[in-house]
Amino acid sequence: MPAETPFTVPLAPGVSAYIQPDGGWCLNNAGFVTDGDRTLLIDTAATLPRARALREAVLASGAPAPSLVVNTHHHGDHTYGNCLFAPEAIIIGHHACREQTIAAGRQLHLVWPEVEYGEVDITPPALTYSDTLTLHIGDIEVRLIHPGPAHTLGDSIVWLPEQRVVFTGDLVFNGGTPFVLMGSLEGSLRAVERLRALDARVVVPGHGAVTDPGVYDTVEGYLRFLDQLATTARRKGWTPLEAARAADLGEYARLRESERLVANLHRVYAALDGEPVDVMAAFQDMTVLNGGRPVACHA
Known part of the structure; x- marks a missing residue:
């Protein structure tokens, strides 16, 4: 521990x-x-x-x-x-x-x-x-x-x-x-x-x-930021990983586990496509976004 x-x-x-x-x-x-x-x-x-x-x-x-x-x-x-x-x-x-x-x-x-x-x-x-x-x-x-x-x-x-x-x-x-x-x-x-x-x-x-x-203000603000980012990135034809790499997190950069951004984008993209989300692909992209370091469970 x-x-x-x-x-x-x-x-x-x-x-x-x-x-x-x-x-x-x-x-x-x-x-x-x-x-x-x-x-x-x-x-x-x-x-x-x-x-x-x-x-x-x-x-x-x-x-x-x-x-x-x-x-x-x-x-x-x-x-x-x-x-x-x-x-x-x-x-x-x-x-x-x-x-x-x-x-x-x-x-x-x-x-x-x-x-x-x-x-x-x-x-x-x-x-x-x-x-x-x-x-x-x-x-x-x-x-x-x-x-x-x-x-x-x-x-x-x-x-x-x-x-x-x-x-x-x-x-x-x-x-x-x-x-x-x-x-x-x-x-x-x-x-x-x-x-x-x-x-x-x-x-x-x-x-x-x-x-x-x-705390609800921060949660809602991030979710609305995510919605806007996904809409813009999809219009540009970017993948979730490309969108996450290009994103300016602004005030949300202070939040831990920022790599979740790419997984969240996977979710939004899947919903827009009417397809099930690929959870393992999302975790793999989080690892890539982390610079090749695996997402770590601290338990």
Whole structure:
């Protein structure tokens, strides 16, 4: 593990975020909600050692072991640790999250085979929903909201209306480049509007530090920049890689994982062509854009 150790951030009575610095590739955030008798966990981690550290942090807070786990989407950094909590905990997610978790299988192993993940048993959500689902942990109301295809096809927003705390999953990266390769650019813009409408006080992004709704401006601005870039580059007949190499990121150059630009362009181009996106070709182009250095999983 890197020098920066994961840590817990109390957000409200019974509500905490679990932050894995610096929020780069595979270093996701999680969270948990407890009334002292039951605990709901929001997302797991990319490796079993990291999932064990997450479980230890929950127990160290005085909360009981999770009996419910919500997956905000299917990516392995948010779901690989499911097997550590099931079957004692019921895994919950959007129905497309379940389908994609099963279809993707050991997805992180394919991209980063060198990482020591542990004996990961792919464990998809056993309880699914379509549009909204409300859970109650004691007196704490937890609403799951599907915003439509956005970061992926099966995203869930986790909203605590009384506490005004929202866990966004990877609809929001704080300090990192938004990533729509497996979702939708237009859907991601709609998801930002859905998040804004909640009027949250505290925003827990999928990656990066706990923040406030001001982060939505950066996400939306980047997505609109991406839309304009893709439109102009397509008109010129440029490939996603050519467009990414020529792009001036401007204020978005400060965001980590800038190589995601070319993958995002793959997504937009595929949508315009009405074709499925080639995920592995997008990752290969990210490596090229990185100067031949592979995209690194930091877990």
